Every structure is written in structure tokens, then in C-alpha cells.
Amino acid sequence: MPEHTTEPAGPTADLRTERLLLRSWTPEVAAAVLAGARGTGWADDFPADGDRVIAGLLAREPGGPGWGRHGHRLLVERSSGLVVGGAGMFPEPGGPGLEIGYGVVPSRRGRGYAGEAAAALVGLARADGVSRVVAGVDPGNPASVRVLIGLGMRHIGTVDGVERYLLA
Template identity: 75%
Template sequence: MTGPDLPTVRLLLRPWTPETAAAVVAGARRDGWAADFPADGDRVVARLLADEPDGPGWGRYGHRLLVERASGLVVGGAGLFPDGDGGLEVGYGVVASRRGRGYAVEAARALVELARAGGVRRIVAGVEPGNDASVRVLERLGMQHTGTVDGVDRYALP
């Protein structure tokens, strides 16, 4: 992904680089990462980015690393990707050591605002049943439950 960091109050949403994706895929450790980064979801994102070097994950609305301003450490990831119906799907994850601080809401809100400012009107999300913390994030964004598809609870901004 190219472009500048997207700042929030407590985070910098930093574009992934091919080098970071390769390090995550290879299982390497880098300076500047929280001790529990990458989490499983970050590994999935890194593999997707590595497999599609020109894919949507590198675009303006692609995936970003969450950098905690106070420590300078990467503490998770968030991103927007095409939903297949002309909109974008928001996804996020914060490492266990930083959960409960509101970082997921802060990051997702910044990405939604970026997308809306760019003219995107359809923004959705999917949550595995039982992931109450993620549901709370989506509800704080103003998203509404729209049903369940293939065992995944679906949400959308009105």
C-alpha cells in the first residue's frame, strides 16, 4: 500500500509494506512490534498481501498496521477491502496485550471516515457468532445487524 499514515488520537494507521508482509509470512520478528504481534489475523492478512502484490489490499482503502503512538509499537491491523457488491468491508484486530482500550473502534472509525470522504457509501462487516467484543465495535460505529450468511453475522452502516 502506498500513501501516508492515517493519524487518530492514539494510533497511526500505517500502510503495510511488502517487507513487513514478507516478515510476517516468514515468521520473522521485527523491532517496533508489540511482543504479541502478529496475531493470527495479521498472519492471514500478510499472506493475502504477499499472494496478491497488486491486489486491493495495497490500495487507498487497503490494510494498515495499527501503531500505538505512546509506545511506537505495532499492536494490530485494520483495513477495508472490496465486498464484491460495490462497497467495502471493514476488518480489524488488536493484539491481546492491547485489547479493551478502544483501539479497534478508533481505527475502524478512521477507516470508515476515509472511505466516506472518498465517496464510498456501502460499508459492511462480518463477525463470527460469539465474538461479542467485535459486535460492540461495530455497534459503536453505528452499524446494524443485517442477517447471517454462511454462519457469519453481517453488519452494515445505514
């Protein structure tokens, strides 16, 4: 897993990896994504569909778990300063752990950013004493399956057509 560090300030401080900053969403970014506005510092193909879904979830739950330390983060490419995707964790539905999710815009896929971001989030969760991390992936997304396996997750079954993975 790539090394990561957490900046010293506050519960939603940036996570820094070799090539990314994982920065907490702000209400302004969520509103801009929902409005279809273009933010400065966004890759040309940000937001992707998944980012619009996350913005909608965040807007429906102000102050909810998506905003906290284990909430959703923007992936900022350190070399360009552009937002190139999102990643986050949220409470596991009906379970004791956290569920991880991530997405990278098409122009930046294939660079290992999803795995780098996911490893940083898992590291944060572990540092905070979280012992169970789960994920769901569409069976038609082998790149995402590779990310989960790279994290050390194991396949635990299929629920409603979604492949489920566990890191315990």
C-alpha cells in the first residue's frame, strides 16, 4: 500500500499521498456539481456521474457522515492541482464498519489513482481503530476489482448483482 500522511489540522484535514491530495468536499463544491457549474481547478471531465451522485447525497444530508473525517473527498492531482475524481467512506449499511467507494475521471484512469486514494482512506480508517472495511463493485468493472484486491480485500459474495468485498 502506498504511504500517506495526514496534515495536522482538524478532523477533515487533507490526506496526502505520493501523487494526490484527498480534500474534503465543501458545500460550495457540492452545490456547483449539482448545478452543473464548472469549478476552477477541475479537470475538464470532472465531475463524472458518480461525483454527481455523491454531491446529491451530501446535499440531502448536511452535517451527515459524508462530511466527516471518513466522509467523501475530492481527489486533487498534485502535479496539476486539478480535481480528478472522488473517494470516500461511509457507514456500512447494517454493519459495524465502513464502506469505501472511489471514482476517477476518464482522462486520468489507468494511472493508479483509485488504488492510491483507497489505500490512504483505509490507512486513515485503521489509524482510527476501524477494523472492518467493505466495498461493492459492479462485476463489469475489473479495474475496480483489482483496486480492492490490491488493498487486500477478499470477495465475500454477491448481493443484488453487486460483488461484495471485505477487509477485516
